[in-house]
Amino acid sequence: MSAVLILDVILLVLVLVAAVAVVQLRSLFSATIIAGVYSLLMALVWSNMHALDVAFTEAAVGAGISTVLLLGTLVHTGRIAKGGEKLHMPALLVCLLTGGALIYGTFDMPRFGDPKAPIHNLRVPKMLAQNVGKVPGTLPKATPEHRADAAHDNEPAHSSTPAHAHPSDDFGGHSPNTVTSLLAAYRGFDTMFETAVIFTAGVGLVLLLRRRREDPPGTISTGDRPPPQDHHATKGDT
């Protein structure tokens, strides 16, 4: 317990140092790399809290693709930030107030890993035992012992699946990973529309940015654009 706590404190201090360094650095390249380090440290903090899926997402999105996209942006912009900004007091005040309010909000939350927290006693057992649309008899029985197990460790799905089970019985009506099971099956609608949101963002990107490439500025007036086929033919001939 204390070793975990020490590790947490070390990691959080490093996270704080990285965050301050990202804001303070004038070299944008260094700031980008340290932002990636920040995400990697946060991923370690999450995995220290046994939130492996969050850690994975943080590492893939924060340390992976954000860093790469920022580097791609740096290729097209300057390497050094313009200095000389003064401390904006109202902004600092708003940040401090918001942060203080958020920290104040955490006082009402149950302690981390508290087995008596409402989520472990009310919500999770219901989710694990839900059998909406499933064939009766295939679901592992959510016995009180299992619920007690579920309250203790953060991966309760393993406790409901015997280790010696036949591979075809492994799922027993559920994916072995609780989080994925909740995201893809229990909240399948939610995840589908999240995907639709990403798709919509991609479509917006294509519509906004790629349309502009078709008629380079200065060649055609934007008012009356010729049909795409004609436009292509004339451009291909030249």
Added chain:
Amino acid sequence: MQEQMLPRVVCKMLFPFIIVFALYVITHGELGPGGGFQGGVILAAAFIVYGLIFGADELKRRVPPAVTDALMAGGVLLYAGTGLATLLLGGNFLDYSRLNPGNPGDAEALGMTLVEYGVGCTVASVMITLFTQITEGASGTGSAETRSPLQEAPRRKEA
């Protein structure tokens, strides 16, 4: 960045490993902490690093915009199509157990796998499109003039 040898060699060496890891994360989406989103992002990161080092035009030659556009929509279609299939098989929308009523556990794994593939396709395509469109917008009008007639021809046909 296109003339430096070290990034080119390292990128070419790392590329297959990143791809294999991304595919591992996507295909084991229903088993592990990862899934379509994380795997798709890693897959896109491999291609974006490639585009950073070899140029966005080279990336567009390898992964044409028509392919990413099709995969972008195809991923969502795969997800919604899985739900529709379960609906047609007599269950609720996204009720995976209907895919194989004899073994609902396996059917759920199958359905979640299909769904994760869909998410992976969409996320990877959108991220690659994000990179190519942003770098395209940042490049000058002269380069757009030279490459627009040839490179955008197939996409215009399907539009």
